[in-house]
Structure formats: C-alpha cells, structure tokens
Amino acid sequence: MLNGTKNIVKKELSRVFHDKKMVFSLFIMPAVMIVGMYSLMGTLLGNMMSDIEEHVPSVYIQNAPADLDEMIQTTGYEADIEYLEESDNIDDLKDGIFNGTVDLLVVFDEGFSDTIGAYQAAGDPIPEVKTYYNTAEDYSSAARESFVSRVLYSYQQGLLTQRLGNMEQLTVFFIDKDPNASVIVDEKKQDGRILGMLVPFLLNIMLFAGAMGLGVDAITGEKERGTLSSMLVSPIKRGEIVFGKLISLAIMSSISAAVYVVSIVVAMPILMNGATGGELGAVSLQFSPLEVIMLFVILIVVVYLYVAIVALIAVLARTSKEANTYVMPAYILVMLGSIMTYAGTGDTKLANFFIPIYNSAVSIQNLLMGELTLAQFGATVLTISVLAAIITSLITRAFNSEKIMFNA
Amino acid sequence: MIIVKDLTKVYKLNKKQMLELKTKKSMKKALDKLSLEARPGEIYGLLGPNGAGKTTALRTIATLLKPTEGEVKVCGFDTVKESEKVRKSICFLTNEIKLDPQFSPKYMFNFFGRLHGQDEKAINERREKLFHYFGIKDFEDKKIDELSTGMKQKASIAVSLVHDPEVVIFDEPTTGLDIITARSVTEYLKQLREDGKTVIISTHIMTEAEKLCDRIGIIINGVKVIEGTLNEILVETKSEELEDAFFELYKQHNREEV
Known part of the structure; x- marks a missing residue:
C-alpha cells in the first residue's frame, strides 16, 4: 500500500478506537440498544x-342443551359460565362485549336438542x-x-356419532395423514427465503448508515476544523x-454494520420466542466456500x-449540517433500492444486475437462496466497482479543487 | 529560495459572495502581477491590510492555490507542475490549518514525520529537539483539544517543522499569542535565518516587521506598492517609522483604486 495512505488509515482508525466515547456510541451502544429493544x-x-x-x-350461554355442561366438564374448558333462559334479555351482555367487560355470549336456538333429535x-x-x-378484544x-374448537366441535362430533353410529361413513378418503412427510423442500432455500x-x-441500510455517520465527520468535519488542509500541505498525492x-471509513463502516447484523441475529430469537412461544425453529445457513x-x-x-x-457528498458540502442534509436523498435511494428485495423472491x-444498489441487494438475496449465478x-x-472508481476519481478532483477545499 | 513572478490570482465569485462584497463584478483580482524574491538566510515580510492578498500569495507559494497567471518557484520547483517536491521542502503555517484536536502533539508530530517519509529515529531526534525548544515536553501526550491557544500554536509550529524544511512560510505567526510565546516564535524564526533557511511571513503588526524582517514588501489591493529593507522604505516614503510609511502608501494607493 502507498505510504501516505497507510499512515492515514492508521491515524483514522486510532482516532476512533482511542476515543472511548466514539467506540461506545458507534459500536457498543447500537448493539446494546438492539439487543435490549x-x-x-x-x-x-x-x-x-x-x-x-x-x-x-x-x-354466557343461552338455552344450553342439558348435556352441554357435562361436555364442558369433560373437555376441561375453563371459564366463568353463566347459563341463561330464553326469556333473559341479552342486549346488556352485547353491550358488555362491546365494552370488553364480557368475553363471550353463546346462544343456542330454542329447543336445540329436540330439533336435532x-x-x-x-x-x-x-x-x-x-x-x-x-x-378488538384479545x-x-x-x-x-x-x-368453538374445544367445546362446540367436540359436542358436534358427539351428536354426529349418536346420529350415525359409525363416523367412518363420513370419511371417504384421507388427505395427508402425516403432513410432515409430505413436504419435500430444499431447507437451505426455504431458510434463505426468510x-x-x-x-x-x-x-x-446498516452499511450506508455506518458510512454516513462516520464519513461526514471524517471529511466535512475535518474540512471545517481546518485539519484536512494540514494534510494537503504534506508531500503526498491527493489521491493517497x-x-x-475511504479505506479507513470502509473498515469502520464494516465493523459498525457487523455489530448491527450480529446484534440483530442475536436478538431475533429473543423476539421470536416471545412472539411465538418458541415455536420457530433455528434458521440455519450453509454456504459453500465459493459462496462465502x-x-x-x-x-x-x-x-x-x-x-x-458519502465521501463525495461530504467533500462537496461546506458544513457538516449541509453534508447531513445532502446525504439524506442518497440514503433514501439506498433504502428504496434494497427494499425491493422484500417483495420479490429473487430476480433472474x-x-x-447492472442497476447499482439494487443489484447488491438482490445478489445477496439470491446468494442466501443458493441461486446466485456467476454472471x-x-x-x-463490475457495475459497483466501476461506479466506485468513478466516484473516487471525482473525490480526488474535488480534493484538488481550490474552490472546494479552500472556498477560493 | 522563493521566486514569485508576475503572479496574478483571480477568484470567481458566486452570487452570494458578490452580494457580500457589494460588487456586480463576478471576478475579484486578489493579486495583480506580484513579483518577489525571498532568499536563503533572510526573513521576508509581507505587509498589508486585511484582504490585501497576503494569505492568497502565501497559499499560492505553498501550492494550495494555483496562479491564474504568472509562476511561482520554490527551491527551483514549479508550484503547479512539481507541487509534491515543493511541499517536501516547505512548511506552511496559518491560522486556518490546524492539528487534529483528538490527538496529542507527539502523535501528530510522528504522523506528519511519517507523511514526510522520515524514519522513526530521525523523527524522535527532531521531536526531542523541537519540543524541548518550544517547551512542549510537559504536555506532549495531552490531547491538543485540551491545550491553551498558545500551547496549540507552539505545537503547530513544532509539527510543521518536523522535516527541517528549507523554506518556512508563516501566515501571521504571532497573531493571538501572548508576548512570551510570540517572542519565542520570533526568536526561532531568527534562528532559522541563522541556519540559512528561507523565511517568508505575513503580518500586519508593524513593530514585528521592523524588528524581524530583513526585507519588507507592502501589498495593497493585490498590488505590491513598495519593497526593500526597512531603511530603504523609510527613506523612500520620507517617514520616521514603518507605521507612518504604511499609512502614507495606503492613502496613495487605496485612493487610486476607488
């Protein structure tokens, strides 16, 4: 690596890593916040x-058939049950349901058992x-x-057996007696889809957010503080x-993105456990060396x-405030480009794949499903590298411009 | 050795700047055919009111700005075509160029030493010498952010001299410093002169120019109106003091512009 570049990377990294506040706010706080949240x-x-x-x-149950209570006992359905007669008014109960003070009202037709019999x-x-x-009430x-599922369904089955004697008459054929044995799926592809x-x-999003937070300070901030010009009078090329x-920013953005992704991966099962009662199986990923x-x-x-x-925007901006404003549209663009993978199931x-930003998102998506082709x-x-090279040369030109660097 | 020949610098103004300067012209001539020569073993003083073009001239010599017309040569190298070689042999100190406040003077010294391609041994020796001279040793490991204005300025000077440059360019070196610190800076400039370095400074402090500079050039509105030793200038303007001479010249030349 070029000598000047190497020294600057070293300095930029130690600028962040020797500053406890920076390390905390960039790398530790996001992790703690995500896991905590x-x-x-x-x-x-x-x-x-x-x-x-x-x-x-x-x-509340109105006109309950004589044998319903027995059925409720056998199914073990737990509730404060009150039985009503046909003559009782149920309008107050409906109001109670509306207001959330009563949970359920069940009304059997009058002469229910006689009609069935x-x-x-x-x-x-x-x-x-x-x-x-x-x-609206949980x-x-x-x-x-x-x-319905425990009491009424069992009750219905019991009455049917009474009427028909043989329930098998109702079953002409079975569909998938063992549903699990029916599913033939590439586990990797399914997990990859999720x-x-x-x-x-x-x-x-995380990569861009990381670059955004660090880049504006490292470039516009240094320009504002006058520390960038001290490097401009040293005998190294502007390109260096x-x-x-850029390299030091890329290293730090990667670390920050890694922190986010790892925290999310760690925190996701905690969230899922709460939401599903731990029913969601672990989503596993397997990559071939080429895919890695x-x-x-x-x-x-x-x-x-x-x-x-971010650096190009930061170098063109005169103040950090200006830079933060200009960088937002780019952030939104990155969001839009990558959110498209949410809807699709892999582009072919x-x-x-020549559309920047979108192509990176869809490539990662295809890769996770094991479907990314070499083409x-x-x-x-290729697209991203070319674009990055163009932007790098634009930044170097901006660094060489006295108008941009010294407002002259 | 610095040779400035017919240096003209024109800034393009944007609409906001035109409004600020209350002008309808979209160009501002900061320097108009400036020529000067600063030689090894002398301190050249660039004198002028605010906005006269002193900083523009020094920035152009330091390769940060490109001449619109004319040329600047430092140690025989062209500031545009061989800007890296020029930067290798100069040090440029100005108020707008600052050291990273998150680092210590020691770290910054070593960092710039390495950018100048020096080896660790040379850097350490040089640091010992300069930090001792400017009395930075006691706070060399403190963050620059925590230092006082004077300490910061001293650290900036020491760091800028890390590569023992042939040419020293100081833009208002004593502005904002107390008398004691200012004195140590001017004393060091004198020592650099003794060592045969080329020193060019800009200032608007007349007494500083009188005491320090071997030759003085006065610029008003981008034009060099007089150049010479203190005596030559006093004789030519028939004045007792540099300040009187300066006012005399200012009255003459500023009127012409209006």
Missing part, C-alpha cells in the same frame, strides 16, 4: 400471550349456535376460539489522502461504494 419487545409480547392464556373468560331427512330444520364476541377473541427478505435490506480516508467468497467480495465493493458516495433477469455476480461486482 428486541428483548423488551419479546418479553412484552410473551407477557401478553401468557396473560391471555391465564385469563379466565366470562362466558327430530331430524329425519334432507329439508328438515337444522338448529344454529350463535357466538357473539369482540375481535380476551374475547381467545375465549371464542377456544370455546433471511433473503430481511438480510439484504438490513445489510444495505482520498484513498486513505462471493458474499465477501460483494460486501467489500458495496461498502466501498457507499463510503465513496441479468440486465437488472449475476460478475455483473454486480
């Missing part, structure tokens, strides 16, 4: 779920069980779901200074491109 969300979600499970719903042939009356509940929804939606977007700045190299190369060129974009059209990879890396 996700854990908190997971715990809250978990608490909510167990709260609903533990809640004893208040249920009198059934002979098609066209004879069939009685109805009506449930009233509030979809307790109410849960009470209804549980009552991650493929999330990871390219996150990586792109630019290169040194491809991912690595894509990430390196992408980091460099983002750092270069080669021409699209797609080549197009992506």
Whole structure:
C-alpha cells in the first residue's frame, strides 16, 4: 500500500478506537440498544400471550342443551359460565362485549336438542349456535376460539356419532395423514427465503448508515476544523489522502454494520420466542466456500461504494449540517433500492444486475437462496466497482479543487 | 529560495459572495502581477491590510492555490507542475490549518514525520529537539483539544517543522499569542535565518516587521506598492517609522483604486 495512505488509515482508525466515547456510541451502544429493544419487545409480547392464556373468560350461554355442561366438564374448558333462559334479555351482555367487560355470549336456538333429535331427512330444520364476541378484544377473541374448537366441535362430533353410529361413513378418503412427510423442500432455500427478505435490506441500510455517520465527520468535519488542509500541505498525492480516508471509513463502516447484523441475529430469537412461544425453529445457513467468497467480495465493493458516495457528498458540502442534509436523498435511494428485495423472491433477469444498489441487494438475496449465478455476480461486482472508481476519481478532483477545499 | 513572478490570482465569485462584497463584478483580482524574491538566510515580510492578498500569495507559494497567471518557484520547483517536491521542502503555517484536536502533539508530530517519509529515529531526534525548544515536553501526550491557544500554536509550529524544511512560510505567526510565546516564535524564526533557511511571513503588526524582517514588501489591493529593507522604505516614503510609511502608501494607493 502507498505510504501516505497507510499512515492515514492508521491515524483514522486510532482516532476512533482511542476515543472511548466514539467506540461506545458507534459500536457498543447500537448493539446494546438492539439487543435490549428486541428483548423488551419479546418479553412484552410473551407477557401478553401468557396473560391471555391465564385469563379466565366470562362466558354466557343461552338455552344450553342439558348435556352441554357435562361436555364442558369433560373437555376441561375453563371459564366463568353463566347459563341463561330464553326469556333473559341479552342486549346488556352485547353491550358488555362491546365494552370488553364480557368475553363471550353463546346462544343456542330454542329447543336445540329436540330439533336435532327430530331430524329425519334432507329439508328438515337444522338448529344454529350463535357466538357473539369482540375481535378488538384479545380476551374475547381467545375465549371464542377456544370455546368453538374445544367445546362446540367436540359436542358436534358427539351428536354426529349418536346420529350415525359409525363416523367412518363420513370419511371417504384421507388427505395427508402425516403432513410432515409430505413436504419435500430444499431447507437451505426455504431458510434463505426468510433471511433473503430481511438480510439484504438490513445489510444495505446498516452499511450506508455506518458510512454516513462516520464519513461526514471524517471529511466535512475535518474540512471545517481546518485539519484536512494540514494534510494537503504534506508531500503526498491527493489521491493517497482520498484513498486513505475511504479505506479507513470502509473498515469502520464494516465493523459498525457487523455489530448491527450480529446484534440483530442475536436478538431475533429473543423476539421470536416471545412472539411465538418458541415455536420457530433455528434458521440455519450453509454456504459453500465459493459462496462465502462471493458474499465477501460483494460486501467489500458495496461498502466501498457507499463510503465513496458519502465521501463525495461530504467533500462537496461546506458544513457538516449541509453534508447531513445532502446525504439524506442518497440514503433514501439506498433504502428504496434494497427494499425491493422484500417483495420479490429473487430476480433472474441479468440486465437488472447492472442497476447499482439494487443489484447488491438482490445478489445477496439470491446468494442466501443458493441461486446466485456467476454472471449475476460478475455483473454486480463490475457495475459497483466501476461506479466506485468513478466516484473516487471525482473525490480526488474535488480534493484538488481550490474552490472546494479552500472556498477560493 | 522563493521566486514569485508576475503572479496574478483571480477568484470567481458566486452570487452570494458578490452580494457580500457589494460588487456586480463576478471576478475579484486578489493579486495583480506580484513579483518577489525571498532568499536563503533572510526573513521576508509581507505587509498589508486585511484582504490585501497576503494569505492568497502565501497559499499560492505553498501550492494550495494555483496562479491564474504568472509562476511561482520554490527551491527551483514549479508550484503547479512539481507541487509534491515543493511541499517536501516547505512548511506552511496559518491560522486556518490546524492539528487534529483528538490527538496529542507527539502523535501528530510522528504522523506528519511519517507523511514526510522520515524514519522513526530521525523523527524522535527532531521531536526531542523541537519540543524541548518550544517547551512542549510537559504536555506532549495531552490531547491538543485540551491545550491553551498558545500551547496549540507552539505545537503547530513544532509539527510543521518536523522535516527541517528549507523554506518556512508563516501566515501571521504571532497573531493571538501572548508576548512570551510570540517572542519565542520570533526568536526561532531568527534562528532559522541563522541556519540559512528561507523565511517568508505575513503580518500586519508593524513593530514585528521592523524588528524581524530583513526585507519588507507592502501589498495593497493585490498590488505590491513598495519593497526593500526597512531603511530603504523609510527613506523612500520620507517617514520616521514603518507605521507612518504604511499609512502614507495606503492613502496613495487605496485612493487610486476607488
């Protein structure tokens, strides 16, 4: 490496790593915040779920058939149940459901059991069980779901057996007696689809955010403080200074992005455990050595491109405030480019791999699903490298411009 | 050795700058055919009011600005075509160029020593010598951010001299310094002269110019109106003091512009 570049990279890195506040705010705080936030969300979600499970719903049943209570006992359905007669007014209860003080009202047609018992042939009356509940209330929804699936369904099955004697008459054939044995899937592709939606977007955003936070200070900040000009009077090429700045920024942005991604990967299961009660299996990833190299190369060129974009904006801006304003549209562009992978399930059209930013996101997505071709990879890396080289030369030109550097 | 020949520098003004300067012209001539020569073993003083073009001249010599017309040669190298070689042999100190406040004077000294391609042994020897001279040893490991203005200026001077340059360019070297620090700076400039270095400074402090400079050039509105030793200038303007001479010249030449 060029001597000047090497020295500048060393200095820039020690500028950040010898500053405890910087290390804390750049690398430690984001990790703590993400893990903390996700854990908190997971715990809250978990608490909510167990709260609903533990809640004893208040249920009112009108015109209950004589054998219903026995059925409720055998299924073990737990609730404060009150039985009503046909003559009782249920309007107050409906208000109660509306206000969330009553969880469920079940109304059996009058003479429910008699109507069922009198059934002979098609066209004879069939009685109805009506449930009233509030979809905006978690307790109410849960009470209804549980009552229908546990009590009413069992009750219905019992009555059917009574009527037909042999339930097998109703089953003409089975569909998938063992559903798990039916699924034939490439586990890698399936897991990759889940991650493929999330990871390219996150990586792109985090890499750019890292470059944004550091780049503006390292370039516009130094310009403002007058410390950049001290380097401009030293006998090294402007290109070496630019290169040194970009490389050190790329290194730090990568570390910061890695911190984010690792924190998210660590925090995700905590969140998921809370939300699903730990039902989600571990999402595993397996890469071939070639894929690891491809991912690595894509990430390196992408980091460099983002750092270069931020640096170009930073060098053209006169103040840090100005730079932060100008960099926002670029940030939004990166977001838009990478959010497109959220909807799609992998792009295969080669021409699209020549669209910068989008191509990096979709390449990572395809890679996670094990579907990235060498042509797609080549197009992506080539496009990004060319763009990065153009931007680097523009930055060097800006460094050589007395108008930009000294406002002269 | 610094040779400035017919140096003209024209700035393009944008609309905002035109408004600020209350002018309708989109160009501002900061320097108009400036020629001067600063030789080894002498201190050349560039004198002028604010906005006369002193800093522009020094920045052009230091390769930071490119001449619109004319040429500047430092130690025989052209400041445009051989700017790196020029930067190797100069040190340039100005108020706008500062040391990174997050580092210590020692770190910055070593850093710039390495940028100048010096080996560690030479850097350490030079640092010992300069830090001792300017009394920086006691705070060499402190962050520059925590230093007082005078200490910062001393550190800047020491760091700028890390590569023992042939040509020393100081833009208002004593501005903002207390008498004691200012004295140590001027004493060092004298020592550099003894060592046969070429020193060029800009100043608007007349007494400093009187005491320090071997030759003085006065610029007003980008034009050099007089050049010579203190005596020559006093004789030519028929004045007792440099300050009187300066006012005399200012009255003459500033009126012409209006």
